[in-house]
Amino acid sequence: MCISFLNDITEHSVLEVERSFFADHPTEGCFLHYPLYGAILNPCDLPEVIRIALLKHHDFDGIEALVKEVNKALHQEYSKPTVLYWHCRAGKDRTGEASCCYWMRYKKYSYDQALRLSEKIAGRDLKDLSVNAVKWYAFYLRDVLHLNYIGKIDGE
DSSP states (O other): OEEEOOOTTTSHHHHHHHHHHHHHOGGGOOEEEOOOOOOSSOGGGSOHHHHHHHHHHOOGGGHHHHHHHHHHHHTSOOSSOOOOEEEOSSSSHHHHHHHHHHHHHHSOOOHHHHHHHHHHHHTSOOOHHHHHHHHHHHHIIIIISOOGGGOOOTTO
16 A cells, blocks of 8 residues: 655656556555645644634644544555555655654654654654644644643644
């Protein structure tokens, strides 16, 4: 199973290669497309009341649907050995964003644990757009869903 975080704007040609491969080789697996863009706005720059209002009405970067789909895929029975492969262009920022969000939601990692592990795997800090998206999701988990293990979020 290939989950691509590439976007149709700047990575269209690479994305089309993936789509074409799985269309031409359906027995080789399936292709899911979840373009991730990150978040321009750092949620820590907003007053809490505005941040919570935004969180209740918007799924920043579509990450909630993505992590639910991944969790479902990981717990599904398959007729043959299956690999779940998710990626962006470099395998660091958007992939790190998705990984952080999955770990927080389903592995009960704190914001800090998830971000530090992702940065360790990437070998560098994640870029601001991805970190901002992770922060939005961490605030959503902590302040809307009331998952207390998320802990303090950088910039609070």
